[in-house]
Amino acid sequence: MDFKDFNFNPELLEGLLAMGFRNATPIQQQAIPLILAQKDLIACAQTGTGKTGAYLLPIMNMLTENNDRHNTTLILAPTRELAQQIDLQVEALSYFTNISSLTVYGGGDGVAYEQQKRSMREGVDIIIATPGRLIAHLSSGVLKMDKLHYLVLDEADRMLDMGFYDDIMKIVGYLPKERQTVMFSATMPPKIRTLASKLLNHPESINIAISKPAAGINQQAYFVHDSQKVKLLTEVMKHADYKSIIVFASTKDKVKELGKVFSRLGFKAEAFHSDLGQKEREAIMLDFKNKRIPVLIGTDVLSRGIDVEGISLVINYDVPHDPEDYIHRIGRTARAETTGTAITLVNAKDKRKFANIEKLIEREIDRIPLPEHLGEAPKDEPLAEKKPYVKKKKFFKKKPKASS
Structure with a gap:
């Protein structure tokens, strides 16, 4: 299904198409019409299925049709990292609109x-927040959400696992009862259905299972130290005939850094990130599609919409935080029943994240030995199982009774 079929605001659609998005994913095909129809929704969909766009796009489209929209949208996320990722998507998709957003999370300094507080008083269109810090602003009276129209709970099961149930209910107490509520969860245990029954009004339900990697992808992994990554990639890219390569990095700053590194090494590479102007991004994407640029470097968010045929190699410079992102990343190659290679670089601190990927895809990824001249690699040892925390009981000896 083409995004043009949703009849989005022309400015929103222009930003969407400029980012390389063309066809809606299954979760987007089902969720967008329901949200546009102002239905409450509970959706079971994991990261990597396009769930963020599934709720952002219809809400942003409705915002473009409303003049009085300050502090009218609240998106709750379990972690600062996810809140930042959502904000990056808002920033990219709203490039041609005047939609504003604000991330609210703990851990910052007094200036932040x-x-x-100043942004909240002035009003923004979309607030993306972790529960704890948001409650501080609501309790102080700085943030008023009496005009809220749209509430989104992203990764609701993770929020409950982290003990945010009471915080969520406290936040909802500050919100109007008349609102549209959308809940996304990777799993649907009874506690999620209980929460949904308290927050949602006659909700529609969607369940999208995440697909496994295509059979045509040759999945490989190197265990390396950070200092060995660039040297290894230099050899991989010079000694194999890869016509079109995507390199995924964890942050925008690392994308920029790798762009400079690869250029110094003689590779024709471009870093694709949100700090570039619209014309620059369009030119880079066109050159990559036409094979004039063989190497494109980007993050999960900005590379999620790339739909380019003939990508022969995907490199995970960093192991993705969420296992589902791995499936989405390597799915850029071996499209339309072709074949391709996906290489993941695993350092010592990313071993557990890599193990979670193998658990999700239900197979062991082929380990490729590090060339000897690059030095010793981190040991690929089985991870120790995390023991559940058990609160120890304290025993106190009774004091002997005083003798009479």
């Missing part, structure tokens, strides 16, 4: 806290 004051900036948040």
